[in-house]
Amino acid sequence: MAKIRFLGTCSGTEPILGMHHTSFILETNGVNYWFDAGENCSYYAFTSSVDVMNTKALFISHTHIDHTGGLANLLHSIRKLIVRENRSLINEKLKVFIPKKEILDCAVTLVTNGRPNDFDIVEYNSVQDGVLFEDRNVKVTALHNRHLGEDGSNGWHSYSYLIEVEGKKIVFSGDVKNSVELDELIGSHCDLLLHETGHHKVEKVLDYVVSKPVKKMRFIHHGREIINEPIKCENLCATYSEKYGVDIKIARDLNVEEI
Numbered sequence: 001m002a003k004i005r006f007l008g009t010c011s012g013t014e015p016i017l018g019m020h021h022t023s024f025i026l027e028t029n030g031v032n033y034w035f036d037a038g039e040n041c042s043y044y045a046f047t048s049s050v051d052v053m054n055t056k057a058l059f060i061s062h063t064h065i066d067h068t069g070g071l072a073n074l075l076h077s078i079r080k081l082i083v084r085e086n087r088s089l090i091n092e093k094l095k096v097f098i099p100k101k102e103i104l105d106c107a108v109t110l111v112t113n114g115r116p117n118d119f120d121i122v123e124y125n126s127v128q129d130g131v132l133f134e135d136r137n138v139k140v141t142a143l144h145n146r147h148l149g150e151d152g153s154n155g156w157h158s159y160s161y162l163i164e165v166e167g168k169k170i171v172f173s174g175d176v177k178n179s180v181e182l183d184e185l186i187g188s189h190c191d192l193l194l195h196e197t198g199h200h201k202v203e204k205v206l207d208y209v210v211s212k213p214v215k216k217m218r219f220i221h222h223g224r225e226i227i228n229e230p231i232k233c234e235n236l237c238a239t240y241s242e243k244y245g246v247d248i249k250i251a252r253d254l255n256v257e258e259i
């Protein structure tokens with residue numbers, strides 16, 4: 001059974017006790033697929049006994065620091081295991097799908113103390129609309145969104161993802177300007193929607209979700225409303241769940257969700 005392991009569920013706030021910037025892992029058939037890399041993701045993965053060497057691919061929604069702040073540390077951790085324990089990655093290289101190559105280059109520069117040629121364990125991949133990645137476990141499709149206020153004339157640099165695994169459909173919003181940008185990825189049904197609230201009112205997202213063919217929804221990338229008024233927000237989720245028959249909850253760091 002596939003699992004989502006939440007390593008960070010907070011939006012780009014200042015440090016908040018028990019909540020870290022956005023990151024989660026999809027685990028299936030002993031392989032990890034990593035989505036976003038908030039500042040604490042490597043620490044939580046290690047301390048949750050995730051074997052990071054079984055990571056095949058990492059998908060970044062966009063390169064704001066609350067989605068990439070842990071990237072260098074994750075690469076450093078993998079390199080440590082290779083050098084000190086003589087371990088190998090599940091594939092020769094970790095595939096990194098990232099909308100701006102220079103941010104991956106920055107992370108590699110940091111890990112190598114300015115000698116990026118010493119580092120050959122990542123494979124850069126650009127992100128564009130359409131199927132990005134497919135293996136025998138998962139298929140990942142990207143669709144741009146307007147979180148960064150772009151018009152596309154210089155390309156798109158913020159994406160939402162559709163993840164197909166074990167016959168189920170998961171949609172990860174990334175950061176979106178408007179929930180309707182997810183319509184196309186949700187399509188005729190969605191088994192699990194991971195929707196951010198860093199830029200949206202909880203009730204507005206709930207109204208959107210119950211109008212769509214979504215079976216289960218988890219709030220992630222929490223903004224001030226969930227941070228400051230968690231009980232009110234949990235009650236709202238419970239009310240909508242009961243009224244509309246959709247399983248809706250607020251994800252917390254280190255929660256594991258079976259798909």
Ligand SMILES: [Zn+2]
Nearest residue numbers: 012064066175
């Ligand atoms: Zn964000």
